[in-house]
Amino acid sequence: MTPLAGCLLVSSMLFAVGLAGALTRKSTILVLVGIELMLNAANLNFVAFWRFGPHAAGSTGMIFGLFSIGVAAAEAAVGLALILAVYRHTKTTELNQLTGGPQ
Amino acid sequence: MLDQMFVLLKHWLLGYSPAVLQPAVSIFLTILPILLVFPVLFALTTVLERKGLGRMQNRYGPNRVGIYGILQPMADAVKSLTKEDIVPAAADRTVHFLAPLVLLAVAFVPYAVLPIGRNMIAANLDAGVLFFFAIGAISELSVFMAGWSSRNKYSLLGAMRAVAQMISYEVPLLLSSVAVIMAAGSLSTVEIVQKQAGFSGIFPHWYVLTPWGFAGFILFMIAATAETNRSPFDLPEGESEIIAGYYLEYSGFKFALFFLGEYLGMFAISGLGITLFLGGWSAPLPFLTWVPSWIWFFAKLLGLIVGFIWVRGTLPRLRMDQLMNFAWKFMLPMALVVVVSAGAWRFLGQGVMRWVVSILFIAVAYVLLARGVETRNRIAKRTYRFAE
Amino acid sequence: MIRMSATFLILSAITLIGACAAMMLRGLVHCALAVAIAFAGLGTLYLNLGAQFLGLAQLLVYVGAIAVLIVFVILLTRGGESDATPLPQVALPLTGLAVAGCLFAVLAWAVFHSFAVHRAGTQATPATVRELGAVLMDSYVLPLEVIGLMLTAALIGAVIIAMKEKQDTP
Numbered sequence: 116m117t118p119l120a121g122c123l124l125v126s127s128m129l130f131a132v133g134l135a136g137a138l139t140r141k142s143t144i145l146v147l148v149g150i151e152l153m154l155n156a157a158n159l160n161f162v163a164f165w166r167f168g169p170h171a172a173g174s175t176g177m178i179f180g181l182f183s184i185g186v187a188a189a190e191a192a193v194g195l196a197l198i199l200a201v202y203r204h205t206k207t208t209e210l211n212q213l214t215g216g217p218q
Numbered sequence: 219m220l221d222q223m224f225v226l227l228k229h230w231l232l233g234y235s236p237a238v239l240q241p242a243v244s245i246f247l248t249i250l251p252i253l254l255v256f257p258v259l260f261a262l263t264t265v266l267e268r269k270g271l272g273r274m275q276n277r278y279g280p281n282r283v284g285i286y287g288i289l290q291p292m293a294d295a296v297k298s299l300t301k302e303d304i305v306p307a308a309a310d311r312t313v314h315f316l317a318p319l320v321l322l323a324v325a326f327v328p329y330a331v332l333p334i335g336r337n338m339i340a341a342n343l344d345a346g347v348l349f350f351f352a353i354g355a356i357s358e359l360s361v362f363m364a365g366w367s368s369r370n371k372y373s374l375l376g377a378m379r380a381v382a383q384m385i386s387y388e389v390p391l392l393l394s395s396v397a398v399i400m401a402a403g404s405l406s407t408v409e410i411v412q413k414q415a416g417f418s419g420i421f422p423h424w425y426v427l428t429p430w431g432f433a434g435f436i437l438f439m440i441a442a443t444a445e446t447n448r449s450p451f452d453l454p455e456g457e458s459e460i461i462a463g464y465y466l467e468y469s470g471f472k473f474a475l476f477f478l479g480e481y482l483g484m485f486a487i488s489g490l491g492i493t494l495f496l497g498g499w500s501a502p503l504p505f506l507t508w509v510p511s512w513i514w515f516f517a518k519l520l521g522l523i524v525g526f527i528w529v530r531g532t533l534p535r536l537r538m539d540q541l542m543n544f545a546w547k548f549m550l551p552m553a554l555v556v557v558v559s560a561g562a563w564r565f566l567g568q569g570v571m572r573w574v575v576s577i578l579f580i581a582v583a584y585v586l587l588a589r590g591v592e593t594r595n596r597i598a599k600r601t602y603r604f605a606e
Numbered sequence: 607m608i609r610m611s612a613t614f615l616i617l618s619a620i621t622l623i624g625a626c627a628a629m630m631l632r633g634l635v636h637c638a639l640a641v642a643i644a645f646a647g648l649g650t651l652y653l654n655l656g657a658q659f660l661g662l663a664q665l666l667v668y669v670g671a672i673a674v675l676i677v678f679v680i681l682l683t684r685g686g687e688s689d690a691t692p693l694p695q696v697a698l699p700l701t702g703l704a705v706a707g708c709l710f711a712v713l714a715w716a717v718f719h720s721f722a723v724h725r726a727g728t729q730a731t732p733a734t735v736r737e738l739g740a741v742l743m744d745s746y747v748l749p750l751e752v753i754g755l756m757l758t759a760a761l762i763g764a765v766i767i768a769m770k771e772k773q774d775t776p
């Protein structure tokens with residue numbers, strides 16, 4: 116198993132953990148945390164291919180990772196602001212109570 | 219020879235170790251001075267601070283232990299080691315235990331990128347300044363951990379205030395260093411110091427002697443005071459306000475660890491200020507270059523520490539909303555203007571013109587912003603109110 | 607034959623344990639601190655792989671800003687107080703775990719049946735900050751400007767969404 120395969124496995128595991136958390140937890144904040152973990156797993160993929168894989172331009176992987184970090188930060192800020200606004204109106208952050216599904 | 223004394227000592231000692239262990243021994247020998255020197259400096263600073271504050275407040279400081287109280291840190295160490303370690307019953311034990319450890323670890327790591335002398339740096343990273351700020355940002359989490367795990371409303375309040383303050387003042391800190399990075403063209407601390415090591419006539423090439431550098435240095439030092447929760451920005455830990463804020467529920471050795479972490483952070487950020495603005499280890503005048511480089515670094519560091527103590531004894535504490543207003547409405551625009559001014563300095567050639575343009579940028583921005591902060595967000599003529 | 611270094615294994619173990627703890631712990635603040643550990647582990651993984659600027663940017667942005675933001679919002683929405691509900695918390699938790707497990711199986715199959723297992727190309731790509739800066743100003747200047755615009759929009763948007771609304775008192 117080469118280092119590249121090791122990195123890819125780690126990033127797949129991280130992605131799966133993030134997905135499992137986003138699908139099973141009840142609190143909206145933890146769903147957002149799961150989404151951030153998934154984004155980070157994709158970033159790790161990019162860096163692994165930048166370091167080990169064949170590529171044309173020298174630093175494309177790293178540049179993409181950098182922009183991905185920036186976009187994730189903006190998305191986390193706006194998502195958490197939305198959670199705050201929803202909390203002010205409905206006084207809860209639990210997904211069950213927000214969607215009106217089975218309690 | 220005296221200048222490279224420690225480097226030669228390290229190489230000599232390295233020669234005595236077996237070849238297979240040499241990387242590990244080399245790393246150990248590089249880290250050991252940092253672990254020894256800065257805690258001793260911390261002990262000295264506690265005495266200096268208490269005596270200095272005492273004199274400024276027209277009283278003697280501690281003067282019982284040793285001549286002029288110089289052995290006071292030993293008494294403090296014995297006290298903090300033998301005090302009972304009380305953990306509140308409702309506290310979250312794991313996080314409560316981990317918070318001072320995380321703070322201490324994060325306080326020691328940034329010293330690796332500070333060039334203490336010529337060829338005396340622990341890790342010559344390509345992105346040294348960014349490393350420093352990244353590790354400094356992690357310390358906010360440890361402050362929050364300390365405040366939250368105590369399950370005490372006052373600690374939590376102190377922790378939230380401290381984290382909000384640290385985040386707000388991080389932006390002017392980073393922006394004023396961006397001006398220096400732009401002028402030096404590199405993020406590596408070694409290169410930044412080397413760019414400032416020349417002399418033109420009798421004046422050194424330090425960035426603090428340029429208009430944007432001077433303004434940037436002042437902004438950096440104000441932001442550094444706020445980042446390390448020192449007075450006048452010490453509302454989160456003010457003794458008369460919130461008892462002790464986020465380290466209220468800590469006693470004995472853990473309290474001493476918090477204290478150590480805070481002072482180490484202060485030294486580290488002063489060290490970065492010296493590296494970025496005051497020329498690192500370079501001498502101030504061309505005929506003084508025979509003095510070893512590490513002596514200049516520690517002399518400048520002591521000067522900045524004395525400055526911190528002086529400011530603590532002189533200025534009153536800022537209220538939380540005044541603090542936040544100051545950061546976002548004055549320091550952030552001012553830091554942006556300093557960056558623009560540094561750019562103008564670089565692109566106008568040598569001569570009087572670039573001095574005039576830089577000073578003009580900074581002066582105009584300062585007057586407008588200071589009036590803006592003062593008169594409640596209306597930039598207006600100064601009005602006077604007299605008592606009837 | 608595993609040819610990965612011990613540091614890589616330790617760092618990835620820390621990251622995965624942090625991520626699993628973040629998704630499994632009961633208290634919200636504990637989850638937030640565990641995900642901060644996962645982010646820090648990832649940052650050090652990037653440093654291990656030689657991406658210096660990216661690793662330090664990850665530490666600065668994710669651990670220093672996003673983790674702190676998550677913690678702030680947890681405290682502002684009183685999440686840490688009432689965590690008495692036991693852990694299977696949605697109606698069908700096993701479905702989520704099964705979906706994630708299937709996804710991981712597919713990805714692992716894809717990795718093992720690709721060229722990655724056979725070819726171990728180690729490119730010595732210099733990644734100095736100076737080169738990154740040159741490339742950002744040269745080929746990637748449009749994404750740079752767009753991300754500046756996007757960050758400004760996100761900043762203003764987040765402030766407006768989270769602002770306290772003015773009370774309409776008669």
